[in-house]
Amino acid sequence: MASLDLNQFQTLQEQFKRLSVIAEQRDHDGEYNAYQLLGKDDERFRCLSAHFTDYVKELLTDLEHLKRLATKTDDHDLLRLYADRLCGKYMMLQKCLERLRPTETKKQHVIFWQKQLKKVINNGDLGELYDKLAQQKQFEQRLSEQIDQLIIDLKRSEHIAASAALQEQILELKQRQGRCQKATWQLEQKINHLRSRF
Known part of the structure; x- marks a missing residue:
């Protein structure tokens, strides 16, 4: 077959x-719902899963289907159409996963805040706890306003x-709001x- 050779199939499979490794990491982080970002608005994917790895599995299944089709037909236009669709799905998933990479600065800020919060909770200073609670509630309020505006x-x-x-x-903001509410509850x-000790 002239339009797609075995080397191209091999390259796609490797990509x-x-x-798949990146998708597994995003699923493991548990911060994002794949269906919300991909399946709900993109009809190219048949997969309606919350996990990114399932979308990669769909790509691999489509690739196997394209390989089988290549052995059954010499219609290069048809094969190119399927190949282009497959590559389009791959590019969309890749771009989506790359956009979800948390920046180091953002991660460091969140880690610093969590450490500070843990320190205050473990310390047991009632005045400081009230101050942190007020900050948490202000942060929650700002998140709610941002979500409403969006x-x-x-x-x-x-x-x-x-x-x-x-x-x-x-x-993303709703997920942050959920984590914030958990910290407020703690x-x-x-x-x-x-207070019950006094």
Whole structure:
């Protein structure tokens, strides 16, 4: 077959396997829902999973289907059409996973804040706990306002790419809000525990 040779199939398979490693890491981090970012708005993927690895498996299945098709037909236009679709799905998944890489600065900031919070909770200083609780509630309030604004922007959005980006931002902020609420709850529990001792 002239349009797609075995070397090209091998190259694609290797690229998909490399992507699979990144997908496994994102699934392991547990911060993002693949369906929210891919399956819901992109009809090219049949997969309706919350896990990125399932989308990579779909790519590998499609590649096997294309290999079998290449042995059964000499219709190069048909084969090129399937190959282009497959590459389009691959590029979309790759770009999505690359966008989700947390920056070192952001990770360091979150880690620093978590350490500070743990230190305050373990310390048991009631005044400091109240200060941190007030900060947490302000942060929660800001996140809620940002989410509300993005939802308004999403309702007004008329472009698919812009809507997808807004949905991604909303999802990320909601996840941060969930972690923030958990930290607030821990602070409140510690404060209640300390107050019950007096």
